[in-house]
Amino acid sequence: MKLSKEQIEKFKVDGFLLIRGFLDKESCNLIRDIAKVHMQYRVEPIETEYEYIGIDRDEYKQSVRRIRQVYDRDIIFKKWMTNQKIRPILEQVLGDKPVIVKAHHNSIMTKRAHTSTQTEWHRDRRYWSYDSDNLVSIWLALQKESNKNGVLEFIPKSHTISLKPEQFDEKEFFMSEFETNLELISKKVSFDLEAGDIVLFHCELLHRANANLSNEDKISFVYTVKGKSVNALPNSRSDNFDEVEL
Numbered sequence: 031m032k033l034s035k036e037q038i039e040k041f042k043v044d045g046f047l048l049i050r051g052f053l054d055k056e057s058c059n060l061i062r063d064i065a066k067v068h069m070q071y072r073v074e075p076i077e078t079e080y081e082y083i084g085i086d087r088d089e090y091k092q093s094v095r096r097i098r099q100v101y102d103r104d105i106i107f108k109k110w111m112t113n114q115k116i117r118p119i120l121e122q123v124l125g126d127k128p129v130i131v132k133a134h135h136n137s138i139m140t141k142r143a144h145t146s147t148q149t150e151w152h153r154d155r156r157y158w159s160y161d162s163d164n165l166v167s168i169w170l171a172l173q174k175e176s177n178k179n180g181v182l183e184f185i186p187k188s189h190t191i192s193l194k195p196e197q198f199d200e201k202e203f204f205m206s207e208f209e210t211n212l213e214l215i216s217k218k219v220s221f222d223l224e225a226g227d228i229v230l231f232h233c234e235l236l237h238r239a240n241a242n243l244s245n246e247d248k249i250s251f252v253y254t255v256k257g258k259s260v261n262a263l264p265n266s267r268s269d270n271f272d273e274v275e276l
Contacts, residue, residue, distance in 0.1 A: 031116070031118060032122060033047075033119055033122050038122055038123065041123050041230060043187065044184075044186040044187060045184070045186065045187060045188060045189035045231060045232040045235035046184050046186070046230060046232065046237075047229070047230045048221055048228075048229050049119075049228050049229075049230070050226075050227050051226050051227065052116070052170075052227065052228045053110070053113075053170060053228070054226060055225050057110070057226075058170070058171075058172045058173070058225040058226050059225070060106055061170075061172055061251060062173065064107070065097060065140075065249050065251075066247075066249070068097050068138070069094050069097065069138075069247075069249075072094060073097070073103070075098040075099055076094050076095075076097055077094075077095045077096040077098060078092070078094060078095055079093040079142075079145060079146065079147050080093075082095050082147065092145070093146065094140055094142065095139075095140060095142075096137045096139055097137060099132065099136055099137075100136055100137055100253075101130065101132055101136050101253070101274070102132075107251075110170065111136075111253050111274075112130075112274070112276065116228075117276050120166065120168075120255050120276070123230060124164055124166060124255065125164075125257065126164065126258050126259055127257070127275065127276070128255040128258075128275075128276045129256050129257070129260075129274065129275045129276065130253060130254075130255055130273060130274035130275075130276065131165065131253075131271075131273060132271040132272060132273060133267055133268045133270060134154070134158050134254050134267075135154075135167055135252045135253050135254040136253050136254070137252055137253070138249060138251055139249075139250045139251070139252050140247060140249050140250075141179060141180040141241065141242035141247065142242060142247050143242055143245050143246055144242070144245075146241045146242040146248075147241050148180075148238070148239065149180075149239040149240075150203035150206070150238055151185075151204035151205075151211075151215065151236050151237070151238045152237070153188075153202075153204075153233065153234050153235065153236055154233045154234075155234055157202070157267075158233065159262060159263040159267065159268040159269070160261065160262055160263065161261050161263065162256075162257070162259070162260040162261075163189075163232070163233055163234050164256060164257040164259075165232075165255070165257075166230055166231065166254065167231055167255075168228055168229075168230055168252065168254070169182060169229040169230075169231065169252045170227075170228050170250060170251040171224060171226065171227045172249050172250055173225050173248065173249065174222070174223065174224055175222065175223040175248060176222045176223075177222075178243050178244050179242045179243070179244040179246070179248040180240045180248055181221070181222065181223060182229065182239050183218045183219065183220040183237060183238050183240075184218065184231065184237045185214055185215065185219075185236040186219060188214065188234070188236040189232040189233075189234035189236075190234075191214070197210060197211055214236075233254070256273075258275065
């Protein structure tokens, strides 16, 4: 599968691209079922809501927010991340040979019913260490995602905007209460997703998600690729994991 010229241009301009119905429902259900087992038994490495927000409450300590390092957990996870059909698309948006980055994302992302917290506005590259920003993440919806259960929101074109340090807090979240940021945040967009939909987004794009206010856990899959010519900076977390050339 390849993108049209219009789709490539849309990704370059907006910093993200939605592709409907990319993966079949059966594969989505299988990934989701396996992820549920890893969540139930808290198979390490994981990240909890407590680790993310730092609020010392039992429900946050028990609530799994992210299942980490999924490439090496199960052949079904690896099969999706090395999907042949998506490779031409990744080559098009990167303009380079795609390489899976194991150091970042490489995760099952969860929003647990009633115990999840909102994800603040941020750029993923804030905690990544590379000599270029030619990195793209692939978000796979494994079920319906909406405003009620924490669908992703994006600020179009924000990957090309030069932002000042004072627009971010001490954790490098883009401050939603900061007056200078309000006009940009007002341009946010989101899309209801169905199982099998994917969203590609640039590592400098501002994005966020609400807490899950539904009665069912939301489970999604996200991994990141870089262009082959992009290098991790020495002695950084980004340089501490092996990579997979596609």
